[in-house]
Amino acid sequence: MAKIVSLTDAVAEFVHDGDTVALEGFTHLIPFAAGHEIIRQRRRDLTLARMTPDLVYDQIIGAGCARKLIFSWGGNPGVGSLYRLRDAITAGWPVPLEIEEYTHAGMANRYVAGAAGLPFAVLRGAAGTDLVRHTRGVSTVRCPFTGERLTAVAALNPDVTIVHAQRADRAGNVSMWGITGVQKEAVLAARRALVTVEEIVDELTPMPDEVVLPRFTVDAVAVVSGGAAPSYAHGYYDRDNAAYLEWEKISRDRETFTAWLRDLEKNEPEKGEPAAERGAP
Amino acid sequence: MTVAAARELRDGQVVFVGIDLPSRAANLARRLHAPGLVLVYESGTIDTRPDELPLSIGDGVLADTALSVVSVPEIFNYWLQSGRMDVGFLSGAQIDRYANLNTTVIGEYDEPDVRLPGSGGAPEISAGCREVIVVMRHRKRAFVDRVDFVTTCGYGTGPTDRALLGLRGAGPVRVITDLGVLEPEPESKELMLTALHPGVTVEQARAETGWSLEISDELGETTPPTERELTTLRAMKTVGAAGR
Numbered sequence: 455m456a457k458i459v460s461l462t463d464a465v466a467e468f469v470h471d472g473d474t475v476a477l478e479g480f481t482h483l484i485p486f487a488a489g490h491e492i493i494r495q496r497r498r499d500l501t502l503a504r505m506t507p508d509l510v511y512d513q514i515i516g517a518g519c520a521r522k523l524i525f526s527w528g529g530n531p532g533v534g535s536l537y538r539l540r541d542a543i544t545a546g547w548p549v550p551l552e553i554e555e556y557t558h559a560g561m562a563n564r565y566v567a568g569a570a571g572l573p574f575a576v577l578r579g580a581a582g583t584d585l586v587r588h589t590r591g592v593s594t595v596r597c598p599f600t601g602e603r604l605t606a607v608a609a610l611n612p613d614v615t616i617v618h619a620q621r622a623d624r625a626g627n628v629s630m631w632g633i634t635g636v637q638k639e640a641v642l643a644a645r646r647a648l649v650t651v652e653e654i655v656d657e658l659t660p661m662p663d664e665v666v667l668p669r670f671t672v673d674a675v676a677v678v679s680g681g682a683a684p685s686y687a688h689g690y691y692d693r694d695n696a697a698y699l700e701w702e703k704i705s706r707d708r709e710t711f712t713a714w715l716r717d718l719e720k721n722e723p724e725k726g727e728p729a730a731e732r733g734a735p
Numbered sequence: 736m737t738v739a740a741a742r743e744l745r746d747g748q749v750v751f752v753g754i755d756l757p758s759r760a761a762n763l764a765r766r767l768h769a770p771g772l773v774l775v776y777e778s779g780t781i782d783t784r785p786d787e788l789p790l791s792i793g794d795g796v797l798a799d800t801a802l803s804v805v806s807v808p809e810i811f812n813y814w815l816q817s818g819r820m821d822v823g824f825l826s827g828a829q830i831d832r833y834a835n836l837n838t839t840v841i842g843e844y845d846e847p848d849v850r851l852p853g854s855g856g857a858p859e860i861s862a863g864c865r866e867v868i869v870v871m872r873h874r875k876r877a878f879v880d881r882v883d884f885v886t887t888c889g890y891g892t893g894p895t896d897r898a899l900l901g902l903r904g905a906g907p908v909r910v911i912t913d914l915g916v917l918e919p920e921p922e923s924k925e926l927m928l929t930a931l932h933p934g935v936t937v938e939q940a941r942a943e944t945g946w947s948l949e950i951s952d953e954l955g956e957t958t959p960p961t962e963r964e965l966t967t968l969r970a971m972k973t974v975g976a977a978g979r
Contacts, residue, residue: 480778480779480793480807481778481791481792481793481794482778482793482795482798505807506855525853526853526854526855527852527853527854527855527856528852528853529852531754531790531791531792531793532754532755532789532790532791532973533790535852539850540850543847543850544847544850555839555853555854556854557854557855557856557857557858557859558777558807558811558854558855558856558859559811559812559815559816559856559858559859562807562808562811562812563808563811563812565808566808577811577812577816577859578816578859578862578863578901578902578903579816579858579859579862579863580858581862581888581900581901581902582885582888582891582896582897582900582902583854583858583885583886583887583888584839584844584884584885584886585839585854585858585886588844602901603901604901632795632798632804633778633779633780633793633795633797633798633804634779634804634806635778635779635793635806635807636806636807636808638806639806639808663798663803663804665806686794686795688795688798692795692974693790693791693794693795693974695790695791695794695973695974698790698791
């Protein structure tokens with residue numbers, strides 16, 4: 455059952471050195487504050503899983519917290535490259551980074567299999583690509599009914615999945631809406647799940663396209679208003695596209711990144727303001 | 736290139752849209768000749784009608800204006816893989832004579848000269864869409880004899896590969912560049928030059944292609960962008976990114 459805790463306590467209790475950690479959120483609801491707390495608590499040797507590493511993994515990788523990345527598309531969407539990720543892969547800075555890559559559908563279906571308690575998932579698509587030769591988790595399987603050869607991907611079951619959502623109630627039931635990506639599957643596939651939310655409400659009112667994570671699927675909920683910025687929280691704040699453009703400059707150079715990192719480590723953990731002071735959406 | 740790509744889209748088609756140029760082209764087509772174009776983004780937004788261009792494939796404007804928003808596993812499994820998309824747009828750092836695309840590495844996989852973003856949804860777009868249109872700048876380092884890494888299978892090593900691999904869509908039917916248009920030769924599936932933009936010569940196209948480029952017997956010339964196309968294109972703004 456979910457307990458309501460601070461972000462600092464949640465990361466301290468649920469994210470351990472050497473864990474396989476998935477921070478999901480497909481452009482929307484990316485758990486940046488939780489990623490920053492992982493950096494502040496100086497976790498090491500993490501295996502990071504995420505479809506689109508985005509800025510948040512560029513930051514965690516640049517901080518030296520990870521030894522491996524499992525992903526399907528590693529760029530700054532609409533802007534360019536993730537230079538900390540590139541630097542870690544090609545130059546081993548600040549620590550070497552092993553990679554394991556899939557297609558988007560491959561990653562999505564790995565979580566689906568993990569959530570469903572299956573050892574693998576079946577899909578079409580990776581046939582004819584060089585990924586098959588380089589990625590252990592991709593293979594082929596023959597359909598027992600038609601004989602057709604299909605792509606198989608191994609299930610992904612993270613030690614801990616962290617997502618950001620709009621709301622939770624006091625019992626720890628979580629509600630998110632808008633583009634909800636692969637978060638439900640990533641939470642259900644994980645051994646432990648931590649959710650940061652914009653606010654805690656007395657009662658969850660149904661929202662269009664809502665995804666609900668019942669309290670028995672979540673271990674901890676932490677209130678962090680603004681916890682998805684510079685990505686966005688639908689109904690709360692917009693994507694800070696200027697910050698995504700700005701990251702290009704920070705990420706490109708080790709020194710500017712290191713200065714950014716020192717600033718982050720100096721700052722207080724992101725606790726979030728009480729919901730009442732911000733007003734409901 | 737954006738205008739040429741937009742013209743490829745017909746009213747009523749269902750198009751799986753990637754970010755940047757494909758998104759600009761699809762939204763341009765929707766504002767011009769294809770108001771009934773159905774835009775589907777891999778973030779799970781179906782039939783979305785953004786009034787401003789998104790910077791990423793998951794901007795809020797896409798969800799706000801969508802007919803339906805579904806999960807990422809669902810968009811790939813039920814909508815793309817099942818063959819419900821008419822057209823997919825792709826690009827890459829490299830393309831070869833059989834329209835295979837590389838967005839993974841330049842150089843060796845284990846010791847790359849340049850590490851690129853990786854595959855994203857491109858392999859499934861090429862496998863699942865009824866047809867694929869590739870949009871790329873025509874440069875010799877990008878139009879290579881063999882790609883360093885096959886991220887996305889076009890025609891593999893020749894005309895029979897797609898069927899043998901179980902790839903059900905037709906594959907890349909057109910490559911639009913800043914010099915002209917390439918299409919697979921119907922028998923061999925090798926890309927050949929079928930049209931040039933006004934003012935571009937065959938020699939220029941050959942010089943920027945890393946294999947001996949065949950020229951179609953019916954080599955055409957593309958129609959220059961109209962004033963309306965250009966005005967509409969310039970009027971489209973990207974959300975929250977002034978000056979882009």
